[in-house]
Amino acid sequence: MRTKKQKAFLIAKIVSVFFVLVIVGLFVFRDALLQKTLVSISRKMEQDFNSSFSVKKAIFVGVTGVEMDDVLLVPKNADTLFRIENIKTRISFWHLLTGTIRLESLDAKNGYVQLVKNENGRNFDAFLLKKKDSTNTGDKPNYAKLAYRILNRALNLVPTDMRLENLSLRMNDMGHKSTISLQKLELVDKKLESSIQVQTNTFNQRWKIKGIADPRNKQTDIRFFNIDTGKIKVPYFDERYNIKSSFDSIRLNVSNIDMDNGELHIDGFTSISNFTVNHHKIASKDVVIKNARFDYHLLFGENFIAVDSSSTVLLNQIKVNPYVSYTNETDKIYTLKMTIPKMKAQDFISSLPEGLFTHFKGMEANGNFDYHLDFVFNKNKPNAVVFDSKLNKENLQITKYGEANIDKLNGEFVYRAIINNVPQRPILVGSGNPNYTPLSRISPYLRKSVLTTEDPSFFSHKGFINEAFKQSIVKNIRTKKFSRGGSTISMQLIKNVFLTREKTLSRKLEEILLVYIMENNKIVSKERMLEVYFNIIEWGPNVYGIGEASSFYFQKSPSELTLNECLYLANIIPSPRKFMYQFNSEGNLKSFAVNRDKQLKRLMMRRGIIVSEDTIYQMPILITGSARSYIKTKVEEVPTEIEQPTSIEEFDF
Numbered sequence: 001m002r003t004k005k006q007k008a009f010l011i012a013k014i015v016s017v018f019f020v021l022v023i024v025g026l027f028v029f030r031d032a033l034l035q036k037t038l039v040s041i042s043r044k045m046e047q048d049f050n051s052s053f054s055v056k057k058a059i060f061v062g063v064t065g066v067e068m069d070d071v072l073l074v075p076k077n078a079d080t081l082f083r084i085e086n087i088k089t090r091i092s093f094w095h096l097l098t099g100t101i102r103l104e105s106l107d108a109k110n111g112y113v114q115l116v117k118n119e120n121g122r123n124f125d126a127f128l129l130k131k132k133d134s135t136n137t138g139d140k141p142n143y144a145k146l147a148y149r150i151l152n153r154a155l156n157l158v159p160t161d162m163r164l165e166n167l168s169l170r171m172n173d174m175g176h177k178s179t180i181s182l183q184k185l186e187l188v189d190k191k192l193e194s195s196i197q198v199q200t201n202t203f204n205q206r207w208k209i210k211g212i213a214d215p216r217n218k219q220t221d222i223r224f225f226n227i228d229t230g231k232i233k234v235p236y237f238d239e240r241y242n243i244k245s246s247f248d249s250i251r252l253n254v255s256n257i258d259m260d261n262g263e264l265h266i267d268g269f270t271s272i273s274n275f276t277v278n279h280h281k282i283a284s285k286d287v288v289i290k291n292a293r294f295d296y297h298l299l300f301g302e303n304f305i306a307v308d309s310s311s312t313v314l315l316n317q318i319k320v321n322p323y324v325s326y327t328n329e330t331d332k333i334y335t336l337k338m339t340i341p342k343m344k345a346q347d348f349i350s351s352l353p354e355g356l357f358t359h360f361k362g363m364e365a366n367g368n369f370d371y372h373l374d375f376v377f378n379k380n381k382p383n384a385v386v387f388d389s390k391l392n393k394e395n396l397q398i399t400k401y402g403e404a405n406i407d408k409l410n411g412e413f414v415y416r417a418i419i420n421n422v423p424q425r426p427i428l429v430g431s432g433n434p435n436y437t438p439l440s441r442i443s444p445y446l447r448k449s450v451l452t453t454e455d456p457s458f459f460s461h462k463g464f465i466n467e468a469f470k471q472s473i474v475k476n477i478r479t480k481k482f483s484r485g486g487s488t489i490s491m492q493l494i495k496n497v498f499l500t501r502e503k504t505l506s507r508k509l510e511e512i513l514l515v516y517i518m519e520n521n522k523i524v525s526k527e528r529m530l531e532v533y534f535n536i537i538e539w540g541p542n543v544y545g546i547g548e549a550s551s552f553y554f555q556k557s558p559s560e561l562t563l564n565e566c567l568y569l570a571n572i573i574p575s576p577r578k579f580m581y582q583f584n585s586e587g588n589l590k591s592f593a594v595n596r597d598k599q600l601k602r603l604m605m606r607r608g609i610i611v612s613e614d615t616i617y618q619m620p621i622l623i624t625g626s627a628r629s630y631i632k633t634k635v636e637e638v639p640t641e642i643e644q645p646t647s648i649e650e651f652d653f
Contacts, residue, residue, distance in 0.1 A: 034058055034066065049126040051075040064104075065090040071111075078123035084111030084167070089159070102156040109165040117173045140328060144264040144300040151218075151257060158215040162187040164194075171236055177201055178235040190214045192222060200235045207232060218257035225249040231274060241279075248274040264300035269293060283506035288354040291316055303329040309337065316351035319343065331380040340371040345396055356506045359404035359498060359514065367396035391516075398521060404498040404514055409524045415536045417544065418500050427544050429535055435547030439531040442546055443561040447530070448609050449570035452600065455489040456607075459526050463490040463519035464512075490515050493533050534558075539569065540627060541577050555625045563610070564618050567597040580630040587623065587633045594620075 038055055045053040056070035066089055073082040086109055092102040116123045164185040171178045178200045185194035196207040211222030226232045231246040238244045254268040271293040278286045292315050297308040306325035313320040323337040345365035352360060369391055376386035401407065412430030416423045430436055439447070451458055457465060465488060487495075494514045499507050518524055539549035546558045546569075554565055561569070568589070572579045582593040589597075604610045623631065 031060060034060065045073070049075070051081070051126060061088065062090070064092070075123050075126055078120070079116040080114055081123050081127075082111075082113050084108055086110065103159040105161040106159040107163045108167060111166075112168045112170055114170045115172070140303060142302045143305050144259070144262055144302060147300045148259050148264050155215045155218060158213070159187070160190075160216060173236070173240055176236065176239040178239075180235065185209075187213055195227070198233075198235055201239060203233055203235075205230075205233060219254055221251070221253045221255075223249055223251045231276065244276075244278040246276050247272050262302060264298075266298040266300075267296070269295040281504055283355050283358075283504055284500075284502065285355045285358070287356045287506070289315065290354075303327055309339075315353075317343070317347045318351045331378050334377045334379070336373070336375040338371075338373040340369075342368055342370040342394070344368055357510055357513070358506075359510050360402045362400065363398065363402035364400035365396065365398050368394040369396055391520075393520075396521075398517060398523075404494075404510075406494075406498075406514065406518045406523050409493075409497065409518075409532055410528060415497060415544075417496070417536075417538060421500070421502075424542070424544075427536060429532060433547075435545055435551075436535055437545070437547045437558045439527055439534070442534055442558045443566055445563045445566035445610070445614070446534075446546065446558065446561055446569060448604060449563075449566045449600065450534075450573070451489075452604055452607070452609060453570045454492070454573065458489050458530070461488065461490075463488060463515040488515075489533055490519055490529060492537070493529055494518065496536055497532070537573065538576050539572070540579055541630070543576070552625045553623055553627045554621075562618060562621075563601070563614055564597065564621050567600050568593075568621050571596055571600060579627070580632070583623070583631045585632065585634050587628065587631055589621065 035058070038058055042053045045051045052072075052074045054070075054072045055068050056072075058066065058068045061067050068087050069085065071082070071084045071087060072080065074080045086107075088105075088107040089103055090105040092104055114123070162185065164182055166181070166183060168179055168181040179198070181197040181199070183195045183197055186192070190212050192209065192211055192213040194209045196209065198205045198207060206227040207224060208227050209222055209224055211220070213220045213222065224232065225248065231248050232250075234243075234245040234247075249272070251271045252268075253270065254266070256265060256267040258265045271291075272289070273291055275289045275292065276286050293313075295312045295314075297311050299306045299308050304325055304327040307322055309321055309323040311322055313322060319341055321339045321341070323335065325333075325335045327333050327335075345367050348369070349360060349363050349365060371392075372388075372390045374386060374388040378384055412428070412432060415427045415429050416425070417427075418424065427433070428436070455461075455465075491511055495501070495507070495511050498514060499511055535545040535547070538544055539546070540552055543549055543552045549569060550556045550558045550561060553569070554561065556565075571593070572582070582590055584590050601610070601615065605612065605615075
């Protein structure tokens with residue numbers, strides 16, 4: 001009888017012999033298996049992707065090495081997608097036995113990936129991710145496991161020993177061409193170094209990538225910078241989207257990728273220096289961020305993805321702690337929390353990106369502040385959006401204004417509207433202009449009507465209406481575009497007097513900050529804001545201020561306007577240059593405009609702004625001023641220039 005020890009030894013011997021036989025079998029038949037695998041790949045490419053895949057020569061080198069020559073992938077009736085002259089690779093044998101492919105080394109030279117879009121379509125369409133079947137199985141992905149699996153597969157394909165030579169990425173998007181040529185890349189003993197040539201229709205540059213890459217320990221620290229003088233320019237986007245961007249250097253660091261208690265943690269940082277971007281939707285000039293850094297702590301759970309609040313964003317001297325998350329445990333919920341810890345107001349002003357806040361240049365301030373934003377959007381319950389914004393001040397005071405001197409609203413000044421980047425005629429805002437109308441001489445009906453349509457809570461809010469912001473966010477998310485702004489009279493006033501009508505990120509951010517400064521520092525009284533607003537807004541083509549508008553439409557002074565006339569004037573504020581299309585061939589308001597004015601009247605009565613006695617003896621409006629020449633009646637009249645009650649050309653502007 002054999003002892004247990006002898007039996008165990010015998011089993012171990014049998015297993016060893018078995019593995020030896022398997023290894024020998026694989027070694028003997030490996031070339032046949034390799035050819036069979038390549039044939040299988042070729043068939044799959046043809047069947048699933050309508051593409052031709054071929055390898056001119058493929059052989060094993062050593063025990064686990066493979067060498068291939070002239071590897072080619074060509075979609076049917078399209079430009080070549082991928083080609084490489086020679087590739088040598090060595091894989092981990094033991095990982096292969098467990099069904100995992102891990103590259104130990106890679107040598108490749110003379111090849112390219114080519115992405116082409118022309119009148120015949122795109123040569124890579126067949127390889128894009130297909131839309132999933134609309135049938136809902138009810139299964140939810142485990143984000144932690146999914147992300148960890150993808151990362152592991154990707155890192156296993158990064159060899160610890162790599163040499164690449166003369167490889168390129170070519171892009172041709174309807175004639176917008178860019179080529180990024182990897183002239184040389186070496187990864188030896190975790191040290192990575194490469195030289196890259198970039199060529200587009202507009203520039204040529206040489207880049208360098210240098211640093212440490214350790215795929216097995218899931219760590220990297222690399223830096224991109226320009227070998228030549230000047231900054232690195234970002235290719236393709238300048239021609240395709242008219243976005244011009246550049247930077248001195250970018251650093252990317254990944255210090256930790258770890259799966260712990262079902263959660264995936266990814267830690268590291270990325271930084272960029274002297275980043276410059278120019279696009280007409282951002283600002284009218286270059287926007288420059290001198291130094292920016294993002295220390296990130298990413299979390300992936302079973303049903304959530306998050307940027308942890310321990311992450312830090314540094315923008316020059318501005319420090320921000322963000323928290324961003326998406327969860328689908330029950331509902332699909334998007335969360336954004338942002339905190340700016342206590343900092344000096346002057347440091348904040350000095351750290352604003354150049355070109356993005358031009359009206360703040362030269363501004364000085366004392367004191368400190370901290371800021372907190374809490375935003376939650378539930379896609380399944382969109383009307384329950386949370387938007388809470390708080391700024392805490394500590395002896396905060398503006399001591400010197402920049403280009404936008406808000407205090408000028410308290411005195412006499414000259415206003416010029418800007419339409420399509422063209423300054424309009426000057427309007428003197430003050431008693432020196434005979435058309436200027438103090439608030440006390442404007443019909444109370446007009447004040448009430450305009451406040452109802454434009455900003456009902458004007459006298460109680462501090463420049464912003466949280467509920468309007470919430471509804472604006474909900475509508476913008478639903479329509480997937482900026483279709484609603486939630487603008488108050490304070491915001492309209494700042495936009496008209498100090499800013500332009502251009503729809504840029506810069507203009508909107510400046511508007512928000514200037515309104516906050518004006519309202520929260522009580523620089524201008526509410527009554528003065530409303531008075532200036534009535535005297536500068538556009539009421540018709542080349543008609544500015546209520547003094548000109550009253551004469552233009554009704555040949556009256558603003559104090560003589562009737563309720564119906566005020567309802568009409570309040571309702572044309574959004575599109576004053578198109579007022580004439582609201583009238584029929586008899587010169588009377590069309591039914592839709594009449595009903596619109598009636599709805600406003602009923603709303604004001606429900607809110608107690610007017611009473612039933614106010615509506616007695618109200619006649620339909622009759623256009624008697626020079627505005628009548630713009631209305632197409634049965635007897636055609638030739639439009640004449642707007643009669644300006646008094647010319648102000650005598651003022652030296």
